[in-house]
Amino acid sequence: MDAARLDLDGKPIKAMTICMIGAGGFIGSHLCEKLMAETPHTVLAVDVYNDKIKHLLGPDDGQESNQHAWAGRIHFHRLNIKHDSRLEGLIKMSDLTINLAAICTPADYNTRPLDTIYSNFIDALPVVKYCSENGKRLIHFSTCEIYGKTIGSFLPKEHPLRQDPEFYVLKEDASPCIFGPIEKQRWSYACAKQLIERLIYAEGAENGLEFTIVRPFNWIGPRMDFIPGIDGPSEGVPRVLACFSNNLLRGEPLKLVDGGQSQRTFVYIKDAIEAVLLMIENPARANGQIFNVGNPNNEVTVRQLAEVMINVYSKVSGEPGLDAPMVDVSSKEFYGEGYDDSDKRIPDMTIINRQLGWNPKTSLSDLLEATLTYQHKTYAEAVKRATAKSVAS
Ligand code: NAD
Ligand code: UDP
Numbered sequence: 001m002d003a004a005r006l007d008l009d010g011k012p013i014k015a016m017t018i019c020m021i022g023a024g025g026f027i028g029s030h031l032c033e034k035l036m037a038e039t040p041h042t043v044l045a046v047d048v049y050n051d052k053i054k055h056l057l058g059p060d061d062g063q064e065s066n067q068h069a070w071a072g073r074i075h076f077h078r079l080n081i082k083h084d085s086r087l088e089g090l091i092k093m094s095d096l097t098i099n100l101a102a103i104c105t106p107a108d109y110n111t112r113p114l115d116t117i118y119s120n121f122i123d124a125l126p127v128v129k130y131c132s133e134n135g136k137r138l139i140h141f142s143t144c145e146i147y148g149k150t151i152g153s154f155l156p157k158e159h160p161l162r163q164d165p166e167f168y169v170l171k172e173d174a175s176p177c178i179f180g181p182i183e184k185q186r187w188s189y190a191c192a193k194q195l196i197e198r199l200i201y202a203e204g205a206e207n208g209l210e211f212t213i214v215r216p217f218n219w220i221g222p223r224m225d226f227i228p229g230i231d232g233p234s235e236g237v238p239r240v241l242a243c244f245s246n247n248l249l250r251g252e253p254l255k256l257v258d259g260g261q262s263q264r265t266f267v268y269i270k271d272a273i274e275a276v277l278l279m280i281e282n283p284a285r286a287n288g289q290i291f292n293v294g295n296p297n298n299e300v301t302v303r304q305l306a307e308v309m310i311n312v313y314s315k316v317s318g319e320p321g322l323d324a325p326m327v328d329v330s331s332k333e334f335y336g337e338g339y340d341d342s343d344k345r346i347p348d349m350t351i352i353n354r355q356l357g358w359n360p361k362t363s364l365s366d367l368l369e370a371t372l373t374y375q376h377k378t379y380a381e382a383v384k385r386a387t388a389k390s391v392a393s
Contacts, residue, residue: 008282016042017094036056047078081126091131097130097136098276111338116189121195131209137287138200146215152168201213215293219272223374230382255326268362292349292351295360296347317376
């Protein structure tokens, strides 16, 4: 490892201890990998699960291997931040806290709104408080969903202003947050995330908390969510990458909710993690900032995403696709009562460019090829076995 790693201002980066809450999830697992492989920092990894980071842990955490180059720099703490007095001690021991813990799958927002609000707002409160009271820096994970619907979505379908970026590009310091009515419980997540952002911002303004807020725009890649019935509940509904992967692995048509007309921009997890590392190691440039992190060049409708995934999966698996590879389904049928959707999500990149010089690199087809190769390698055999077993019984 390069001993003299420098920050963006040419100053040497000192090794730090990071309390990472939600380290066992999708983003956390990639961030832990990056920190172990490329930096001298130590991670106190907090989560209720550790399956996605087991390959990084050593004998102290019940794993066999102590051969890792980073041995002793990552420690797993199995705790639920809802009710565990050890949390404050871990934050006090660290230079920086990163909070990734959340319920963040849309299928939960309208069906488990209380859990969603508690997880995204109430459970994050002590983390903010401990950081503020102990003078510790906080990087908090919010969401692009905080923007809600675009201004343009309220104009008639053919209105020319819908094509004007002023009406759809999402800017951290200028765009409003536009949510649907309360009975559309989809917005419980966005609203809880918005209130915790405002609280963190106010802690910064009134009490001097050093904070950075991250708004991820559909980060995707290996280890995202779960495949229902394989490493997650059979009836579970993960985010779209895992839903479509599951359909492809099982040879079923991909389900397009309400015609698949919503638009998203997808960024490769490995590109996005580069942005987070820049935030971690450049506090003078990241403190007090809210950052969009996404790839404005990778925009597709959900229908187009399905088409690309079908083609790429056929290439990586060598299996021919179905004659009717997609099927329409209503949001009520798929998600239940109270679902609503974000229409379009293009991140403005001015602030992250100016502060950190970060740009995403990977095209949608490249990131899907890498991700679907992983999905096929990891799950295809297990899905075949599970299908054969259910046919036999
Ligand atoms: P994830 O579900 O894979 O990871 C979240 C982790 O937090 C899980 O491992 C979970 O076990 C843990 N956790 C939840 N509640 C906990 C608790 N009470 N105590 C201890 N651990 C707890 O999700 P992710 O995709 O890695 O997302 C991380 C963060 O980024 C979330 O705050 C999410 O809202 C935000 N985000 C992610 C995306 C994306 O594209 N992946 C988009 C928008 C926002
Ligand atoms: N979606 C879909 N079929 C699925 C799963 C999701 O059409 O099997 C749609 C969903 O309605 C939304 C988009 O895909 O418009 C992205 O969903 P995701 O769960 O990734 O979360 P979001 O981007 O809405 O936060």
